[in-house]
Amino acid sequence: MKNGKKPKGIPLGNLTVSLPKPLGTELRPKRLVFPLNTPWGDLAPHVRPGGDVSLGQVLALDNSGIAPPLISPCSGKVLGIRSWATPRGGEGPAIAIQCTNPPAAERRYKDDGSWKQFDAPALIKRVLKMGIREPDPYRWPLAWRLAQPGLAPAELSNGPDTSRPIEYLIVNAIDRQPGVSLRESALSGRETEIAESISLLERISGARNIILAVRKGQPISDSLETELGRRGIKIVMCPVIYPIALEPLLVRYITGREIPMPEGDARAVGVIVVDILSAIRVYRSIRDNNPFTPILVQFSIPADSVDYQMWVPEGTLVSELLEQLQLSAGEAAKLILGGPFLGYALHTFDVPITAEVDSVVIQSAPQVFLFENSPCISCGYCVKSCPMGLLPNELSRLCEYENFEGAEKSSLFHCIECGICAYVCPAKRPMVHLIRFGKREILKMRETQQ
Numbered sequence: 001m002k003n004g005k006k007p008k009g010i011p012l013g014n015l016t017v018s019l020p021k022p023l024g025t026e027l028r029p030k031r032l033v034f035p036l037n038t039p040w041g042d043l044a045p046h047v048r049p050g051g052d053v054s055l056g057q058v059l060a061l062d063n064s065g066i067a068p069p070l071i072s073p074c075s076g077k078v079l080g081i082r083s084w085a086t087p088r089g090g091e092g093p094a095i096a097i098q099c100t101n102p103p104a105a106e107r108r109y110k111d112d113g114s115w116k117q118f119d120a121p122a123l124i125k126r127v128l129k130m131g132i133r134e135p136d137p138y139r140w141p142l143a144w145r146l147a148q149p150g151l152a153p154a155e156l157s158n159g160p161d162t163s164r165p166i167e168y169l170i171v172n173a174i175d176r177q178p179g180v181s182l183r184e185s186a187l188s189g190r191e192t193e194i195a196e197s198i199s200l201l202e203r204i205s206g207a208r209n210i211i212l213a214v215r216k217g218q219p220i221s222d223s224l225e226t227e228l229g230r231r232g233i234k235i236v237m238c239p240v241i242y243p244i245a246l247e248p249l250l251v252r253y254i255t256g257r258e259i260p261m262p263e264g265d266a267r268a269v270g271v272i273v274v275d276i277l278s279a280i281r282v283y284r285s286i287r288d289n290n291p292f293t294p295i296l297v298q299f300s301i302p303a304d305s306v307d308y309q310m311w312v313p314e315g316t317l318v319s320e321l322l323e324q325l326q327l328s329a330g331e332a333a334k335l336i337l338g339g340p341f342l343g344y345a346l347h348t349f350d351v352p353i354t355a356e357v358d359s360v361v362i363q364s365a366p367q368v369f370l371f372e373n374s375p376c377i378s379c380g381y382c383v384k385s386c387p388m389g390l391l392p393n394e395l396s397r398l399c400e401y402e403n404f405e406g407a408e409k410s411s412l413f414h415c416i417e418c419g420i421c422a423y424v425c426p427a428k429r430p431m432v433h434l435i436r437f438g439k440r441e442i443l444k445m446r447e448t449q450q
């Protein structure tokens with residue numbers, strides 16, 4: 001295996017990560033909200049307002065058969081199906097549930113070991129059925145990325161192309177951005193579960209090379225190293241640079257292969273990347289024969305020295321989380337969902353925590369960095385820093401002046417929204433904001449043309 005080039009980005013120096021304490025509190029939200037939009041199309045509700053739902057019931061399905069279903073993690077009543085704030089800003093249709101039997105974040109089941117006898121076709125169907133969603137915006141849902149040639153999780157004439165064998169399965173244990181250390185914590189103290197999770201993905205995918213990607217200097221216990229080595233799983237240490245954990249850059253560094261853009265389908269070059277947290281969720285779901293939908297979230301209120309890691313039931317509203325933790329958002333000035341570089345600033349606390357949210361930050365007024373942006377001074381820093389080799393200055397200007405055709409021709413959809421261009425810009429140009437605006441407008445136009 002040949003390692004590719006070091007990516008451009010922000011070197012994070014000799015990173016010493018102080019791991020936030022996992023919180024023991026059991027969260028029992030009274031309401032859950034599930035957005036129906038997915039990157040692969042909208043889900044169709046299978047419940048009606050006022051109707052009862054039971055634990056494990058299907059709430060919504062993708063009629064095209066590609067997106068994972070929405071499964072209820074509790075019993076209760078459907079409060080409504082209506083427009084709701086989404087974690088990426090804006091609004092979209094969502095199902096709201098009043099929980100009569102609030103979901104436990106971590107439920108314990110007896111492992112009877114029967115899952116160990118399942119073959120790859122049975123396992124891949126289970127992965128789709130378990131409704132697992134992921135934090136990264138991958139081209140296809142997990143079940144389709146993991147499917148071996150000829151073993152797609154559903155019979156579809158227009159499904160994703162799974163004909164290429166998987167040569168590399170990369171399990172990513174590097175946190176996606178500075179300020180979040182969930183994956184790093186997940187590696188400590190659960191050696192057997194980590195090794196079992198990766199081995200299960202190997203069985204499902206039939207991948208020839210299995211790699212656990214960690215940051216250089218990341219502590220790995222001897223017992224984990226031995227356990228992985230025994231199973232033929234290789235550990236690859238990656239440079240401590242943001243944004244190496246994002247899929248195109250990780251694949252480039254580890255395999256030397258380029259994911260074709262703008263499609264962004266790593267499977268097209270025989271590679272799949274799975275987040276270590278998703279690997280754990282797949283393992284627990286299949287082992288327990290029950291969808292493991294809670295999400296590991298880092299929750300921070302810097303002004304109150306709050307920095308927790310906890311499993312949160314998917315669909316929990318930020319407002320409910322605050323209430324359950326007996327925290328007040330009285331002085332709050334800004335809510336960021338999804339992390340300081342990759343996240344979105346939200347205007348409401350009534351927003352659900354979905355699988356794409358691995359970080360919730362609430363800032364008070366003195367911590368909010370306010371600035372006036374000024375015109376570009378053509379310093380070229382953003383161009384030098386962009387890990388995707390784009391011209392962020394030009395792209396953002398084209399989006400600002402609504403020349404969307406020009407932006408698309410200048411590879412707008414190659415942008416992975418890492419935020420480095422905006423971070424290095426001395427004129428404080430809101431480049432990611434403008435790029436996201438351009439992408440959203442183009443997607444809207446495409447929808448109306450269909």
Ligand code: SF4
Pocket residue numbers: 385386387388389390391392395414415416417418419420421422431432435
């Ligand atoms: S243009 Fe996109 S990929 Fe390039 S630095 Fe900016 S946000 Fe990152």
Ligand code: SF4
Pocket residue numbers: 375376377378379380381382383392393421424425426427428429
């Ligand atoms: S970093 Fe900012 S000021 Fe410099 S070229 Fe890019 S957009 Fe212009």
